[in-house]
Amino acid sequence: MSVNFIGYIGFNNTSEIHGGVRSRALDLGYIQDALKAQEEGGFDRVLIPFGSSSPESQIVAAYGAALTSRLGFLVAHRPGFTQPTLAARQLATLDQLSNGRVAVHIITGGADEEMAKDGDVGTTKAERYARSDEYLEIVRKEWSSAKPFDHDGKFYHIRRAASEVRPDNLPVFFGGTSPEAIDVAGRHADVYATWGETLDATREVVSRVRASAARYGRSIGFSLSLRPVIAETEDAAWKRAKEIEDLVRANREQQGLAVSGHRPPNDGSRRLLETASYNRRDARLWTGVAALTGAAGNSTGLVGTPEQVADGLIEYYRYGINNFLIRGFDPLEDAKHYGTLLIPLVRERVAALEASGELKAG
Template sequence: MSVNFIGYIGFNNNSEIHGGVRKRVLDRTYVVDALRAQEAGGFDRVLIPFGSNSPESQLVAAYGAALTTRLGFLVAHRPGFTQPTLAARQLATLDQLSQGRVAVHIITGGADEEMARDGDVGTTKAERYARSDEYLTILRQEWSAQTPFDHDGKFYHIRQASSAIHPENLPVFFGGTSAEAVDVAGRHADVYATWGETLDATREIVSRVRASAARHGRQIGFSLSLRPVIADTEEAAWKRADEIVERVRANREAAGLPTSGHRPPNDGSRRLLETASSNRRDTRLWTGVAQLTGAAGNSTGLVGTPEQVADALLEYYKIGIGNFLIRGFDPLADAIAYGRDLIPLVHEKVAALDELAAAS
């Protein structure tokens, strides 16, 4: 199993530590710098996120593909707002123009209020996962069908769909820890994406998703999202982690946002918040920001020297994690540091581990 690194293009050089600092929503200079830094740093892909008020992910990916030659793109995409046949052709076109450098991350959506901002009002979480299931069925059929096809389902009715353009190889990433999400992932996903939990919790979700994929006669890969905090010494790394927590706390208090008593709307965040029952889990899994934010999104990290964090990533690799989505709280500077100090180390350790396994 190879190891791949996925970076992040968040539209501007901003994160939870920057509080009320106003920056351009779409900072072209930052996007260009981040693309070049992550391509030069050995990242395999970058995630282009999706939000109900953010720049459009496919357009940013198309722009990025034109500025790079090797870097791949993981395009976050939400079912339900574009017809699946049209989305299939859009993604296939992007795949062709980028010469096979595109993957899609299907984001079903767990928060009712965010879905409502784009006009999706009144659907339940179970209905949204059922829609994602049907959407992905049509998406894959549009990518592969050699003759026109019809579809009659609960959410979509299609007559004589046919696409002249097909992707070369366009992986589908999918996340979510509810029973509905795991079932859809097992049926459709090439890579299951999850957040950074303890090793035991990660083993559990890997086992559950593999079983789901096996029920459909499929195999599946895994991606883990983390926010590494690295420094020359372990003491300096934990000091930096503590400073990040205090900055996030101060920014949330200044904005009138809660720092405790959270009730996340989705299963993934509830699981992550359970992981954050203490500031530090396993050897160096750090949950300080997850505690403050209610585990809203990718908010746990690994803390230590590059060598220590590389060893921690290797433990997840042994469980079956082949993709690591890593992003920092100082987005551009951290991406440069990961490419210089962390990614080469992990590749060396994985190669040594695989060589040892092959020889035994």
């Protein structure tokens, strides 16, 4: 089981630690620098995020693919706003133009107010997962069907669908911890994506998703998202983590945002918030920012020296995590540090495990 690293292109060089109004405007200089840093740093892919007010992820991925030669792209995509047949052809076209460097991360959407900004008003979470299920069924048919097909479902009615462009191998990532989400992941996903929880919680969700995939006669890979904080010494790394917490707290207070006490709208964030009931879990899982933000997205990290964080990632690898989505709070500089200090160490440790025949313990 090889290991893959996924970086992040967030449109500008800001994060939760930066003051003032957070802009989602495109910063071309940052995007170019981030692409270069992550391609040269040995990342396998970069996630291009999706938001109801942010730049469009597929277009940014196409731009990035034109500027790189090896780096892959994980394109976040929300079902329900593009017809699935059209989305399938868009993604297949991007895959062909990039020489097979595209994967898609299906973001079903858990927050009602976020969905409403794009006109999805009144749907329940269960309905949205049912829609994603049907959407992915059609996408995969569009990619694989040798002849035109019809489809009649709850959400889509299609006649004589066909595509002249198909991907060579376009992995589908999918997340969510509700029963509905795990069922859809088991049926359709190539990679199940989850956030950085404790080792025990990660082992539990891996087991649930594997069982779901097995019900459909499938196997599945896993991706874990973390925000590593590394420094020359462990004390210096924990000091930096505390500085990040202080900056996030101050910025949220300045913007009039809640500092803790927020109830997330989705199961994944609620699980992550439960993990954040203590600032430090396991040996070095840090949850300070998750506690401050109500576990808004990827907000936990591993803290320590590069060697200690690499060892921490290997513990997750033993439980079946073979993709690590890592991004920092100082996006560009942290990406450079990961490429020079962290990624090579993890690859060395994985190679040693493969050579010994010891791939995982869980």
